[in-house]
Amino acid sequence: MTERDWWIVEAGTVGEVVGAEALYDGPARREWAERFLASPGHHLLLARAGDAEGPVGMVTGVELTHPDKGTEMFLYELGVAASHRRRGIGRGLVDALAELARANGCYGMWVAVDADNEPALATYAAAGGRTEGPPCEVPLWHFDRRP
Template sequence: MIDVILATPRHVSLFGNVHEDVFDGPIIPAMLDSFLADQKQHIFIALDDGLICGMCSGMHHHHPDKAPDMWINELSVAEPWRRRGIATRLITALCDHARTLSCHEIWVIADPTDMAEGFYASLEWRKDGTRLAMFSDTL
């Protein structure tokens, strides 16, 4: 059975057992501590017998002219656990949590791949754009 939980600072030890396909790289302990201590950052993890096999992270925020919303930063389920409803459970958990934080909307920017479009369409989310561009600079 796969458990989905909201990770808090008391769950740090769970991040010592992560499938290599969940995050982009190794967990950096100081970054994990900082993330879990930040009340605006949220991460739900999927656990299979103590192994993190999926995660969904988000950040809630607001602007002076907008109600609070939740931005989905990353969603990942390791290959061996895909097509089992885990991503849907992770997103649902983040949505439910966002409601407790008085968020009025949840949104994500994703590469317009067949997998991403199919997944969010299955949730009946609306597609607001057709192109994705990311701009960055080294600081």
């Protein structure tokens, strides 16, 4: 087994958040990055590698608290650069977010994933996640505030 050539850090600056935009679904905005960092319970973990200048992976998590359940971690988004897949980075990011959730007193962690997204399902299973029950529907509301 070879030594890992990547490591994980938590983003703490707007520059780090915006600098990971190649891993997001679209471009990052500074004002949204500022709001993200200022919001308690919002986390962005970045994977960095010795052979890359910018981050090669990211996971975002949001702590959600409900009056009758306590606090859980919602794994909002996971992404790994195509050039760095199949190195365990995705699983490492999920493991690191789960560790952060435990350290912050969360009772569990969950994620919504498309039933046909086999790479994501395999990553979550490898990190100890298990699917419970039949697939669920995800109703969405779209408001006119997002570009």
